[in-house]
Amino acid sequence: MRNNHGMWTALIALSLTVAGCAEVQRAAEDVARQSGNPRLAGAIHGAGNVVGSLLPIGYEEESSIGQAMALQVVARYGGVVDQPELVRYVNLVGRAVADTSDRPDIPYRVAILDHESINAFAVPAGYIFVTRGLLRQIRNEAELAAVLGHEIAHVSEKHILDVIQRSKRLAGVTEAGLSYATSNPAAFKGVIDGAVKKLLDEGLDQEKETDADMVGDVFAARVGYDAEAYVGLLMRLRDLKGDDRALFKTHPNFSARIDAVQKTIRTKHLATTGVVLQERFSRMTKRV
């Protein structure tokens, strides 16, 4: 009978927890503890953590993860370009695209990595990186907008957060939210290191990259950039590096990406008469 009572208490506490009542969960734990049932209190606490770990990551946690991953990206790529006018320009293009993306309600910031490789990255919470090498390959603002659109799509579609969820499970983190970052810093480090390795060394799943290409081109077209511009950039990169070894080593090959973007332009009826803004791009990036 007592066991049944305990089970129902736990179930009610769990239901309230699922309903988002953290305070009620804590109160139920207190009641169980004060009534001399520490095991039940522990069960309620554990159940709450398990449920919490299965829920999507909230922005507060996303922001901490993004900052920690951004630290690693900057460290691995040897710092950023310190040219205020150029940085402001790429951020303006990023804002223009992000403001009409599917997730415009978080801040996005773009930094230029001082590195000759040709690459771009996004980490959670809107931290976006483009290498100097990639910027040198871009010929107009519409191409830049599509590249930034691709990265913004990774953030808005929460591609990296999916990796983090997996990384958390692999690191054995069952606690809800960010508390593990301070209570178990080794686990937080494990989560970040795993996600950075996936992003920089192994690459995201190819479907996610293709998805980001298509969604990113839609974002750029929404604000008025020529949707075909991205196809032009991808074709030049294919000519430069070939198709067998993708230039972005972590991405699908160029021909597949070009096909996917062209299909998106056709099926979504994206405007190919938008602006490319070559002159403004050349003027603003002449010192790259």
Place this chain on the structure above:
Amino acid sequence: MTHPRSLGVLLIVLWISVCVWGADGWAETVYVQAKTAQIRAGKTSLDAVVGNVKFGESLEIVGRDGSWMEVKTSAGARGWIFAGKTSTSKPSGGNDTLARLGQSMRGGDASATTASAGARGLDKASEGYANRTGVSARDREVVDRMTAYQIPDQEVEEFLREGGLGEYAK
């Protein structure tokens, strides 16, 4: 026994009610797909702004013309919005229900942290991570500055205007 004339009046009233409800209930709706957007008196970026709407707000479509839509806001304001700032499906953004639920469980306030007010400095978790992994002061400073980096909305608007982008498209 009901008088036939009364029944007729009742049917007309019912028919009008259905029509009025139907027009409202089946009106086509779009949602604001931009951080903010302006409702203008006419269908060009030169027309006066008659109202501002926010991300996710629903708008009833009254008419269309090229890249512009005539809409009515939930507050009753009527005007034109650039169609590129709308979506036919309700955007979930970063604040979807489950994420909010997760935030609530962690005791945080989602609305306070999703605003682009601009957090400043590394937070405790990432500072701890930087200490454990030996990230240099220079690299911390980079992410610190990046976190605080903001461009005022007016400058973005001016950038769009100069480039003929968004609602300033020619």
